[in-house]
Amino acid sequence: MTLVPHKKAKALKPSSRRPAKELCSECGLCDTYYIHYVKEACAFINQQIPNLEEQTHGRSRDLEQSDDLYFGVHQDMMAARKTEPIPGAQWTGIVSTIAIEMLTRGMVEGVVCVQNTEDDRFQPKPIIATTPEEILAAKVNKPTLSPNLSVLELVEQSGMKRLLVIGVGCQIQALRAVEKKLGLEKLYVLGTPCTDNVTRAGLQKFLDTTSRSPETVVYYEFMQDFNVHFKHEDGSTELVPFFGLKTNQLKDVFAPSCLSCFDYVNSLADLVVGYMGAPFGWQWIVVRNDRGQEMLDLVQDKIETQPVTSKGDRHQAVQQSIPAYDKAVTLPMWAAKLMGVVIEKIGPKGLEYARFSIDSHFTRNYLYVKRNHPEKLEQHVPDYAKRIVSQYKLPE
Template sequence: MHESIQSCVFKNGWLGESEKKLFGRQRDLHDPVEMRFGITLERFSATLQHPLPGAQWGGIITRMALKAFENNTIEAVVTLHRTRENQFFSQPVLAETAQEIYDSRGNKPVLSPVLRSLETAYRKGIKKLLVIGAACHLHVLRDFQERFTYLQDMEIFTIGIPCVDNIDRQRWPWVLKRMSRSPLSAMHMEFMQDFRIHIRHTNGMVEKVPFFSLPQELSDPSIFPVACMSCFDYLNSLADVTVGYLAAELRPDEKRQWVLVRTQKGKTLIDAIRNELTCYPEEGKWDCKKFVMNTAEATIASMKVQSRTYSPDRKIPLWLGHILSGVLSLAGPKGIGFAHYSTDFHLIRHYYYVRERFPEQLERLVPRHVRSILEEYDLPL
């Protein structure tokens, strides 16, 4: 824990030097796509031809981990299992068998001490390791790799998830109760590209809640951990390969995912399962400026520190929220345009969150491309 704090982004800042050390350069401020998605060798959408049941989406991450284990690229995986008591809660694990790797699939939408098992891996003498984590984990890991020679003796592969709006586990029951009409039977939850949260229940039913119809209490920034609201690496840019869904087309009959291959190690991991994937080029129109500008002012205003009480009521009734989500799914940004919009929305939200609460941290925390993006929208720095 002590070492994690030493290597934390709050000490080192997001990206910056770490990005330079990994790629030999920082992202190009003249390349609008790289500014948002980070440095990549290749990006595409893909479906796993045989999706893994119980995975968060199609299961590309777990399949890559399993394959790397099967072909001896790695000996173990630093990742998470669910706890027995609550399937949304995580416990760190060093997965050393195919079954243990398979059991790590699925999201645990709570802050999680993933890197705890790194020490277990070292003590067991593991030399080839895979680490799966969110951006905050990978930032700390990259710094550990610089600081500790014993990690330099290990060959470490990394897979990143895009991550945003993670929750403190004490808060989770309160949040879930406000999202779902049946929190006790909820077993899977995801914020999707159709502007709705999809919550799957034990009976297989999928409850869809439009973002616009969530209770107003859930728009209180203080319900999210300070660390997550100060995150400037949604797309996990220090991972060897990032797998999300943001720029992938949402199709009812397919679980398309979005793959961002960043390094040769990432290419090794994805190449090993390429024959199990159906791949599609990225699609959608890049431009989403109007769409971002429509919400920017309200987003910035909502980041102000204010002593207001948030109502438990929905701002917009569910039926109207569904109409709005439907219209936006048709008329709003899609594919890379949606990923562009979502990345910019979160950068704007987090910049003003930090500026309001921790102005003295702005210089250290915020990577330089964020300022360039804010300037594109003529937003005050």
């Protein structure tokens, strides 16, 4: 049985359905009757990460502790990969595997995840999966804003009491804010980091300007080797160096919500599975609390792990990237490739790469909010992000 959202909320007026206006990340909350809580719950109207960290993990992050400051509240961190990867998963399929184990062992009755529509592999279709097959059909990123929370009112209607939600930071902040209204006995949250998301139209522009064959792309990821990796239908991989991206054409492609986001690492999930703090080819696991550990324990016999490491110094690269992005500098491809090779050899690795990525995005986003929504700057940017940004000299 797959539960997909009904269209009831569509009757509401568009202006009242999206109170965050252009900053809306289409998390789906406003497609449900939980829209009544949107002014408190929306990540872009009411930033409240420290309070929700306290509610979820029992404490908010310690700003004096470097790993906490960057990666959020956690009790363990490691690199991991499945010994038998799931073919067609985004990385090795740790997310799908944990979800399947939780369902088949009866820990949860349903899993909120996102499949794609029949005619478009990148068009998101959120569901509440109740079989392993439905979870598997949701594998791989839909690299577009996805209204995952649009299925939330079905949870209450179906009578489910134990639920797993898979989602990105903005979806999870809204979920945590309404968690107590859902009538659940147990909620587990499996998060992924997320940055630079796009609308479906924005995705097309990105593919058209960046890939040699936009229509055959089945998957892409900005990887730790400073290349975007596109996988094509025929199994081939295309590498495009970060420094060769057509920044002048792509500056407006990212959603305004993502340009205003400071929750890259999904602070409010119980367990986070990404890649950016791990060596190339491995996934990065952040266990935030005991529920997260309980989830990870289910797949210990299916993964190999190694400790996280950190190498290099990101600061200079981040500082140089700030004016380069601002001026939309695009290098000729030969120079971009050369720069990619050099930075791969001497650049930041492991957790330092993750910090590089966080610093680059937070400085860019801080400038975006300051220039476009100055009235929101103080409340919207969390203290941890202000501290991270303060390490750099920013243009006006």
